[in-house]
Amino acid sequence: MPVPTVSLSLQPTDAEISPLLFGHFIEFIENCIQGGVTDSGSPASSETGIRLDVLEKAEKLHPAILRFPGGTYANIYHWMDGIGPVSSRRKRRNLIWGGINGNAFGTAEFVSYCRKLGAEPMLCVNMASGTAQEAADWVEYCNGEPGTYYADLRVADGFPEPFHVKYWCIGNECYAEPDLGPQHDPLRYVSDAWEFTKHMKLMDPSLKLIYVGNPLDQEWNSTVLESLAPVCDYFSIHHYSSEGARGPYGPFASLQEFRSQLDTLIPLLHACSVSGKKLSPWYRFPGRETKIRLAIDEWNIWDSTPRGKDNPYGLKMVYTWRDALWTACMLNTFVEYAEDIGIANLAQMVNVLAPIVTSGDTSFVQTTYHVLLFYRKYLQGRKVQCSFSAPPLSAGPAGTLSMLNASACLKTDGTICAFLVNLSQDLPLDVTFSENYCMLESEVLSAPSFSAFNTPECDVIVHSSCANPQETIHLGPASVCAVCLSPAGASDTVAQAAAMG
Ligand code: AHR
Secondary structure (H helix, E strand, O other): OOOEEEEEEEEEEEOOHHHHHHHOOOOOOOOOOOOOOOOOOOOOOOOOEEEHHHHEEEEEHHEEEEEEOOHHHHOOOHHHOOOOOOOHHOOOOOOOOOOOOOOOOOOOOHHHHHHHHOOOOEEEEEEEOOOOHHHHHHHHHHHHHEEEEHHHHHHHOOOOOOOOOEEEEEOOOOOOOOOOOOOOHHHHHHHHHHHHHHHHHHHOOOOOOEOOOOOOOOOHHHHHHHHHOOOOOOEEEEEEEEOOOOOOOOHHHHHHHHHHHHOOOHHHHHHHHHHHOOOOOHHOOOOOOOOOOEEEEEEEEEEOOOOOOOOOOOOOOOOOOHHHHHHHHHHHHHOOOOOOEEEEEEEEOOOOOOOEEEEOOEEEEEEHHHHHHHHHHHOEEEEEEEEEOEOOOEEEEEOOOOEEEEEEEEEOOOOEEEEEEEEOOOOOOOEEEEEOEEEEEEEEEEEOOOOOOOOOOOOOOEEEEOOOOOOOOEEEOOOEEEEEEEEEEEEEHHHHHHHHH
């Protein structure tokens, strides 16, 4: 049977790909922070209880932004529990996810962890049991110059320099009826969010604020966006794909649904970006200066079916190679929508729905980790529009999907990097480029099967690379490939520059 061939046409655009697409998230949820990020008493931890093996793996992912402390947990978090001497911090029951939070990992520990990773800190305020004043005090603790009460508490904790925390989420999934908080109605969310905004922005006018959007409710989105457009820097949407009853391609079908949600939401975002009225000077802080962008500040595959007493919310996900390919497709989607997506945070970073997993005093990485590393290495610069017509995968309960999923970027050195995912479990795919490009190198990730997964003992991912690929890229079944290209003619210069380092 002849190998199907796809011709890819690449059109560079002006759209910058935000580096903040490589974000992560840590929450007080099961053993994500306590037992993942930190683990006092473990021989794998530093003197201050930071798990060094986890840190090392996280550093390699080079997260650009890290979100904390929830998630749903933000609804019961009181930041003052997590400051001052660790021995006198308040212990509270974690009423959302179970267990007890001793609060040893508080704001200063979080910001220090971000600094180690080179990540921007992103904090989520408590709109349920917290107040606007408490949120503004948190801003002062983080960003205030010494000389006022809460800023001086930071100084007393050993941090004379302000933390300069720029990104603040105004609540989390406030529309969710079962969650704590009175903002399930969009009008109530808007009025409370304004109050939080005023208190926080008066404290620090330079904050970038992220407001809650609902992927499934356009009325929520239009009410919130139309009212908060003058101050809304980012609009949050969460996306968790799952297989459901749709078989192995279920998560990819769910990704198509996510794309439809973006297609509905983005025109509203544009309309509100333009029409958002200017703030009157009596607010005493400036309004939004740039267009409103999306923050996909929680995304992943999550099958939340309860799996027994030890895994009641399905949070201990074991990620297969299929899930890693889905992760690649999600990153391709972020590139496709680069004009409108400014931030994305994989939920979460360690142990819970995570690429990094601890196992006693050691740790290992899931299949998804390899794909995240792969994109982190190559994806930067500007979006390149990819056009192609690929054969469909045979139709099934997941609908009809294309065999190829792709994205591309134009890097600052003038080379293009194309990311190609062959979704077929059994067929190879040949890819050619319709313009005249010279191929510099290619790198491929694959695994023995869709259902292969990593364990502490065995990593199933196979890496291969090619220094001078031929004109056709041969993609094996279920593989992901990064191909670096230069426009023909420029190849000598780029190759020479690359050779010279
Ligand atoms: O990431 C797990 C949970 O999923 C978060 O706490 C919540 O925001 C979302 O529903």
